[in-house]
Amino acid sequence: MQAVLVRAFGPTDGVEVGEIEPPLRLGTEVIVDVHAAGMNPIDWKTVAGKGAAKAVAPLLPWVPGGDVAGVVAEAPYEAHDLQVGDAVYGIANHWRTRGSFAEQVTVPSLALAPKPESLSFELAAAVPCAALTAWDAVVRIAKARAGQRILVHAGAGGVGHFAVQFAKYFGAHVATTVSGRNVDFARSLGADEVVDYTRDRFEDVLQKVDVVVDLVGNVSDDTGTRSLDVLKHGGLYLNVPTGSWPEYAAASAERGLRSSSVKVEADGSNLGIIGRLIDAGDVRVELQHAYRMDEVHEAFAELQGGHVRGKLVLKVR
Ligand SMILES: NC(=O)c1ccc[n+]([C@@H]2O[C@H](COP(=O)([O-])OP(=O)(O)OC[C@H]3O[C@@H](n4cnc5c(N)ncnc54)[C@H](OP(=O)(O)O)[C@@H]3O)[C@@H](O)[C@H]2O)c1
Incomplete structure (x- = not known):
């Protein structure tokens, strides 16, 4: 599958878009077909060798990205709440596995919630973290x-x-x-x-x-x-x-x-409540720009500038 790859920590224009094996799933983890991946400052900080770089060093070549909006490709088991084809959003455990700047990502089921119906995948990916x-x-x-x-x-x-x-x-x-x-x-x-x-x-x-x-x-x-x-x-x-x-x-x-x-908790149940506030029109999402995956260098440069209004996302599908 296609993914943004970090082979060594350093300037963000050193990341590549390349091929990597699809992720695996264990227990109650879910494989999500990524439609869009939200970008957060921790992503560029970690690529640059700060942030969570120490934790992800053993995973190199690592795939950055926590935020994801997409569709369930593999569900935990037959009677689980999440089933193949469900539209979801949430935060991947990207310090322990590869992240969401990729065509597929593994996410713990408790870190996912139904995608708000009123949002596109791109807007939904801007929400979780x-x-x-x-x-x-x-x-x-x-x-x-x-x-x-x-x-x-x-x-x-x-x-x-x-x-x-x-x-x-x-x-x-x-x-x-x-x-x-x-x-x-x-x-x-x-x-x-x-x-x-x-x-x-x-x-x-x-x-x-x-x-x-x-x-x-x-x-x-x-x-x-x-x-x-x-x-x-x-x-x-x-x-x-x-x-x-x-x-x-x-x-x-x-x-x-x-x-x-404060340290963000990848809590799908709170994300479900937030999704309901969004669908009710009580909270809105500001998306400054959605970049294609092959524009990731430009996206990182903009994020790193520190003056984004609302959010940036990567369009993966
Ligand atoms: N601990 C955690 O779990 C956690 C989770 C999420 C984020 N964070 C951290 O929290 C920080 C904010 O994250 P974020 O995602 O909101 O970042 P962000 O979207 O990149 O923040 C950009 C915004 O910061 C504003 N800004 C820049 N300098 C400012 C200043 N001196 N005073 C007031 N506003 C200023 C900019 O507004 P103008 O263009 O108007 O200047 C811009 O809208 C980052 O350092 C991030 O790493 C930590």
């Missing part, structure tokens, strides 16, 4: 609710555009940081306050925030450290780009704040 990360931060950990003030950094990006919508859906007052060209987009997602980070320092404009969902960290402009200035005493700082600011926990505790990192 970004939406589940946002769900874990905003719903599972922060328990978003009315009366709560939540600040989402990078509200125009993959995780951010879902985080803003989930926080709003559950009744919180939502503030977000975006660049000028994304101010109207962020408002259209339901953000109550939108700060153009290229013009204003968010800590000059926002105060008394209960929860910061930080999707930037100290990689850019000390966004992590400055976030502590806007939180209420006892407020919660959530560090999502986990390598971006190793000292966040001590810095938060010193200021009387709670903190945690």
Whole structure:
């Protein structure tokens, strides 16, 4: 089968599209015919030798890609909920097996959910990792609710555009940081306050925030450290780009704040709930561009630039 192959870690234009043996399946794993594969920053970071590179090194030539939307090609057993021909979406265990930038991928059945009926395969592939990360931060950990003030950094990006919508859906007052060209987009997602980070320092404009969902960290402009200035005493700082600011926990505790990192869980049951919110029209998916598999170098370059609005996907079929 055709796949994007990483033979050695390094610049993303070193990946190749080539032939590889189709994947195998064990126990309750599912083989999915991939129609589209969503792209996430962890994909380029790992290709570049950062991210999860240590874990996947034994799998070289490795196939990147966690997010998948496609059709079940092999089901676990006759009476299983998932059967051949079902349209599904989810996250492959791409640190332990080969990933979804390929014509077929193996996925644990509990990491899959029915594809939302209102979405094409391309739009569905844009959802899993970004939406589940946002769900874990905003719903599972922060328990978003009315009366709560939540600040989402990078509200125009993959995780951010879902985080803003989930926080709003559950009744919180939502503030977000975006660049000028994304101010109207962020408002259209339901953000109550939108700060153009290229013009204003968010800590000059926002105060008394209960929860910061930080999707930037100290990689850019000390966004992590400055976030502590806007939180209420006892407020919660959530560090999502986990390598971006190793000292966040001590810095938060010193200021009387709670903190945690967030690591996305490939949870098909939460993905099923998210799919129902999408089909009901309560949450929408922003897809900036769908690239062909042979355009993967261009896709990686765009992702790596760090200014995608919503998501990028690879069209596989
Ligand atoms: N721990 C986990 O399990 C986990 C899961 C998913 C993602 N992550 C990490 O979380 C981060 C965000 O992921 P993502 O998928 O949302 O990335 P993304 O889609 O690539 O984020 C791009 C967005 O970031 C915005 N942005 C860039 N610099 C900014 C700044 N200084 N302030 C505010 N917005 C800024 C851009 O908006 P403008 O164009 O308007 O600047 C763009 O819309 C990444 O580092 C990713 O690796 C971690």
